[in-house]
Amino acid sequence: MNPVMIMTMSPAMLLVAILLPILGGIILMALPFRKRRHMEIYLETIVIITSVLVWLILIGRPAEGVPVVKFVNNLSLSLRLDGCGMVFSGLVATLWPLAMLYAFEYMEHERHEKIFYLFYTMTYGVTLGISFAEDMLTMYFFYELLTLTTMPLVLHTLTREAILAARKYLYYSLGGAAFAFIGLVFLMVYGTTVDFTLGGVLTPETTGDKTNVLLLIYVIAFLGFGVKAAICPFNSWLPQAGVAPTPVTALLHAVAVVKAGAFAIIRLTYYAFGTKFLAGTWAQNVVMGIVIFTIVYGCSRAVKETHIKRRLAYSTISNLSYILFGVTIMTPAGLVGALCHLVFHAVIKICAFFCAGAVIHQTKKEYVYELDGMGKKLPCVFGAFTVSSLALMGVPGLCGFVSKWYLADAAVSGGSVMMYVGVGALLVSALLTAIYMLTIVIRVFFVEAHDKKMDTYRDPNWQMLLPLAVFLAAMLVFGLHPAPIVSLFRDIAAGSL
Amino acid sequence: MREAVTILLPVVLPALAGILLLAAKEPERKGVITWYTGAVLVATAVLVAVCVVSVNVPVTFFYLLDQVPVCFAPDHMGKVFALVVTLVWVPAGFFSFSYLKGGKKQKRFYGFYLIVYGILNALNFAGNLVTFYVFYELMTLLSMPLVLHEQTREAVMAGLKYLFYSFCGAYMALFGLYVVWHHSGTFVFTERGTLDPSLVSGNEGILLLAACFLLLGFSVKAGMFPMHGWLPVAHPVAPAPASAVLSGLIVKGGVLGMIRVIFYTFGADFLRGSWVQTLFLTLALITVFMGSMLAYLEKGLKKRLAYSTVSQVSYILFGLFLLAPAGLTGSLLHVIFHACIKSCLFLCAGAVIRQTGKQCVDELTGIGKEMPVTMWCFAICSLALIGIPPASGFISKWYLCVGAFDAGIPVVSWLGPVVLLVSALLTAGYLLPIVIRGFFPGQDYDYAVCKRREGSAFLVVPVVLLAAIALVGGMVTGGLTGYLSDLAGQLL
Numbered sequence: 001m002n003p004v005m006i007m008t009m010s011p012a013m014l015l016v017a018i019l020l021p022i023l024g025g026i027i028l029m030a031l032p033f034r035k036r037r038h039m040e041i042y043l044e045t046i047v048i049i050t051s052v053l054v055w056l057i058l059i060g061r062p063a064e065g066v067p068v069v070k071f072v073n074n075l076s077l078s079l080r081l082d083g084c085g086m087v088f089s090g091l092v093a094t095l096w097p098l099a100m101l102y103a104f105e106y107m108e109h110e111r112h113e114k115i116f117y118l119f120y121t122m123t124y125g126v127t128l129g130i131s132f133a134e135d136m137l138t139m140y141f142f143y144e145l146l147t148l149t150t151m152p153l154v155l156h157t158l159t160r161e162a163i164l165a166a167r168k169y170l171y172y173s174l175g176g177a178a179f180a181f182i183g184l185v186f187l188m189v190y191g192t193t194v195d196f197t198l199g200g201v202l203t204p205e206t207t208g209d210k211t212n213v214l215l216l217i218y219v220i221a222f223l224g225f226g227v228k229a230a231i232c233p234f235n236s237w238l239p240q241a242g243v244a245p246t247p248v249t250a251l252l253h254a255v256a257v258v259k260a261g262a263f264a265i266i267r268l269t270y271y272a273f274g275t276k277f278l279a280g281t282w283a284q285n286v287v288m289g290i291v292i293f294t295i296v297y298g299c300s301r302a303v304k305e306t307h308i309k310r311r312l313a314y315s316t317i318s319n320l321s322y323i324l325f326g327v328t329i330m331t332p333a334g335l336v337g338a339l340c341h342l343v344f345h346a347v348i349k350i351c352a353f354f355c356a357g358a359v360i361h362q363t364k365k366e367y368v369y370e371l372d373g374m375g376k377k378l379p380c381v382f383g384a385f386t387v388s389s390l391a392l393m394g395v396p397g398l399c400g401f402v403s404k405w406y407l408a409d410a411a412v413s414g415g416s417v418m419m420y421v422g423v424g425a426l427l428v429s430a431l432l433t434a435i436y437m438l439t440i441v442i443r444v445f446f447v448e449a450h451d452k453k454m455d456t457y458r459d460p461n462w463q464m465l466l467p468l469a470v471f472l473a474a475m476l477v478f479g480l481h482p483a484p485i486v487s488l489f490r491d492i493a494a495g496s497l
Numbered sequence: 498m499r500e501a502v503t504i505l506l507p508v509v510l511p512a513l514a515g516i517l518l519l520a521a522k523e524p525e526r527k528g529v530i531t532w533y534t535g536a537v538l539v540a541t542a543v544l545v546a547v548c549v550v551s552v553n554v555p556v557t558f559f560y561l562l563d564q565v566p567v568c569f570a571p572d573h574m575g576k577v578f579a580l581v582v583t584l585v586w587v588p589a590g591f592f593s594f595s596y597l598k599g600g601k602k603q604k605r606f607y608g609f610y611l612i613v614y615g616i617l618n619a620l621n622f623a624g625n626l627v628t629f630y631v632f633y634e635l636m637t638l639l640s641m642p643l644v645l646h647e648q649t650r651e652a653v654m655a656g657l658k659y660l661f662y663s664f665c666g667a668y669m670a671l672f673g674l675y676v677v678w679h680h681s682g683t684f685v686f687t688e689r690g691t692l693d694p695s696l697v698s699g700n701e702g703i704l705l706l707a708a709c710f711l712l713l714g715f716s717v718k719a720g721m722f723p724m725h726g727w728l729p730v731a732h733p734v735a736p737a738p739a740s741a742v743l744s745g746l747i748v749k750g751g752v753l754g755m756i757r758v759i760f761y762t763f764g765a766d767f768l769r770g771s772w773v774q775t776l777f778l779t780l781a782l783i784t785v786f787m788g789s790m791l792a793y794l795e796k797g798l799k800k801r802l803a804y805s806t807v808s809q810v811s812y813i814l815f816g817l818f819l820l821a822p823a824g825l826t827g828s829l830l831h832v833i834f835h836a837c838i839k840s841c842l843f844l845c846a847g848a849v850i851r852q853t854g855k856q857c858v859d860e861l862t863g864i865g866k867e868m869p870v871t872m873w874c875f876a877i878c879s880l881a882l883i884g885i886p887p888a889s890g891f892i893s894k895w896y897l898c899v900g901a902f903d904a905g906i907p908v909v910s911w912l913g914p915v916v917l918l919v920s921a922l923l924t925a926g927y928l929l930p931i932v933i934r935g936f937f938p939g940q941d942y943d944y945a946v947c948k949r950r951e952g953s954a955f956l957v958v959p960v961v962l963l964a965a966i967a968l969v970g971g972m973v974t975g976g977l978t979g980y981l982s983d984l985a986g987q988l989l
Contacts, residue, residue: 396561396630396631408675412678413679427668428668430668431665434661435661439657442645447653448648482562483563
């Protein structure tokens with residue numbers, strides 16, 4: 001490429017990108033807005049500037065890192081952007097402005113709006129921090145921060161239900177992080193460096209005869225980070241956190257927070273312990289077993305659930321474990337599959353959640369059985385929902401098929417019995433996905449309406465529909481022409497990016 | 498480029514026309530929809546014919562995954578299936594003009610009817626397994642609205658059952674697909690198989706398992722035991738023209754899938770003598786008998802025909818798994834004949850139900866006096882399905898039995914023909930009484946209430962046309978049989 005076109009950004013910009021939304025959120029509290037419209041413009045501007053900045057950083061990626069705070073010895077908070085971080089930060093930067101736009105419409109009639117936006121904007125910066133982290137310690141720092149900034153969002157409605165959910169969220173997440181911390185300590189002692197290195201930081205010289213202990217620690221740390229990624233049995237916070245307003249459930253509990261968990265596990269597996277150390281050990285089988293179980297468990301619960309948002313939350317639990325299944329295959333191909341599903345599931349699920357939110361916003365209906373015959377009245381919303389259902393099931397031509405393909409391909413190449421079982425779990429889960437998503441679609445389009453107020457329902461305005469349109473386009477483009485993004489992931493997995 | 502356009506047109510034209518119809522506003526005069534649909538059906542039929550005659554080279558469109566293109570390659574097998582689809586789809590479409598007249602949601606019905614026609618054409622022309630899979634899933638999804646058209650609770654539940662069985666099958670097939678991909682590196686349909694021998698050795702076990710899952714997956718659509726449960730539920734609740742094409746053609750999508758897997762992906766030699774062959778021969782024979790038996794016991798007219806489909810399609814599958822030229826020839830003949838016969842029977846049943854409202858077999862006493870033309874066609878098709886010469890079913894069953902003897906598989910070589918014949922007997926048992934009581938109502942019948950209830954030309958002509966094919970197909974089969982034998986010879 002033409003070197004003039006690409007201006008390499010200074011590493012300091014990483015810090016700027018993180019601080020901009022955090023400070024922007026805090027300043028929001030100090031600014032007296034006379035009109036709601038002005039606040040919207042202010043917030044959207046902050047978010048868009050941050051996203052543009054992130055994309056500029058991605059294009060002109062600084063090779064160097066930037067140390068922010070130095071503690072003792074080699075411990076420091078420092079930022080650096082590598083291939084894996086690019087994927088996560090690019091994803092977040094694309095989704096956040098759209099989610100913000102949607103939130104303006106959705107939150108119109110809610111109370112404490114400013115506090116909501118304060119934390120909603122701050123979370124953006126914190127999530128970027130996770131993706132920019134150069135080492136385990138920095139990631140851990142932002143990871144804890146993420147829990148703290150998102151807790152108030154769950155709490156938002158201040159109902160008893162919300163308080164319980166927020167408390168559970170807090171305990172689960174902090175508890176999980178504590179386990180992850182154990183892993184961090186062991187990595188510092190036995191690793192050659194604390195910085196993330198593709199292939200791992202453990203060498204036979206440093207580990208000595210402590211292999212089994214380290215494997216145990218890996219499993220513990222995996223489970224610790226796995227709390228945010230909602231692996232079974234640490235998943236119950238996620239459906240409960242669905243009491244939060246939809247922009248939170250959609251963006252945070254389907255993408256940012258839960259994917260941060262998955263992202264942390266990718267870091268832990270590929271960049272800290274290293275696949276060379278882990279592959280073929282009992283630890284791999286243990287975590288893979290847990291993940292495979294979660295895939296099926298999440299789907300089964302989703303089939304049983306009648307609350308739309310909780311159903312989608314269970315679906316998220318299952319799909320997050322798709323990603324983790326890719327991770328636990330512990331080959332570059334597995335990482336490609338995991339990254340594919342990380343991105344594609346984000347697009348699909350945020351779309352499905354936004355549809356569910358639009359329905360709740362327009363009709364106040366929250367349960368599946370209340371939706372009979374609504375397809376005529378909200379054609380755009382349910383059209384988008386249908387497409388995202390098909391994508392989630394993995395109908396070819398949409399992006400879900402592609403990520404499932406690469407996951408299964410990696411598993412079959414891996415060739416162990418456990419991996420074949422995993423492929424089976426993926427397919428069972430796909431069938432269950434068809435059941436819990438398409439029953440909604442059929443209800444909506446093919447069952448006669450019996451709601452008297454049906455005539456008053458209509459599609460929401462452009463602020464809600466625009467994000468849906470963007471997501472639909474993304475699902476189609478990734479589904480029909482996945483080659484560019486997949487080759488990007490391949491480069492990342494091979495370490496050449 | 499010319500080929501690409503020729504091959505895309507029969508897919509894209511009906512699909513786009515259908516989408517347009519779905520998106521359009523409800524017109525004030527209902528007649529507009531039928532004229533439009535009729536025109537598109539005829540135009541597509543012509544395009545299919547043109548494509549069959551003129552395109553012989555594979556056409557690649559774009560890459561769905563790296564190294565896996567979406568490509569169309571109309572070979573002989575695909576062309577045979579494409580012609581069969583057109584032969585039935587268009588008459589059934591015309592039948593529905595009269596059948597659905599005055600009904601609700603006609604626009605939606607015709608919209609999906611056209612789209613599925615396009616999808617089926619694509620399915621038949623698909624040049625590799627992934628392309629086939631793509632259109633197979635689309636076929637399932639888009640034919641679902643035809644099943645639950647009536648929107649009664651029963652219909653919706655049947656639609657769901659159809660959908661979930663089908664997806665269960667599709668995902669089983671997908672498992673096989675993943676494994677095959679790893680051991681062949683290409684999905685392009687090649688006569689006698691595409692497996693890479695260097696990758697196969699040492700992995701026969703997992704490959705046979707993959708073959709089993711692929712075949713089991715596609716067998717769901719073909720209604721083979723143990724995955725037949727959806728068929729007798731879903732086919733009867735659909736409107737008659739939809740039942741006709743579902744039973745006559747959509748099930749053949751599953752058959753084509755199995756043909757593609759056996760003869761174009763794994764190759765008959767890989768499967769011959771394996772446990773997979775034994776398993777599927779057994780399942781097919783069980784289904785043949787079970788379907789006939791259930792049909793014999795069933796009182797609902799359409800449901801009886803649906804069970805009959807379960808049984809008859811497994812005749813075809815039995816022929817495939819013999820892995821012998823005569824068996825394959827018989828299967829392909831039966832694909833063609835069964836498509837015409839079963840659609841005709843369903844259309845007859847539809848005409849009867851529409852004109853008299855009678856749905857149960859026992860109510861049909863004297864129906865032959867009221868609707869003679871329809872019931873004559875029903876009678877002809879019954880004879881053809883039983884396999885009484887010179888009607889068409891005889892020829893296909895003959896080849897199937899010859900194939901069973903030729904294949905020389907222990908037990909199956911004599912048990913197969915026996916089961917086929919017992920099932921033929923049962924077929925006579927569940928079809929002929931309808932005909933007999935229809936024409937010879939007995940002394941208790943009150944001729945005073947009898948009046949002519951024959952429907953309009955749209956209800957009669959398609960039925961007569963299909964019945965004529967079912968009859969004549971058995972008499973002038975020389976060319977067809979020769980062609981299909983050659984085709985079978987190339988694959989085995």
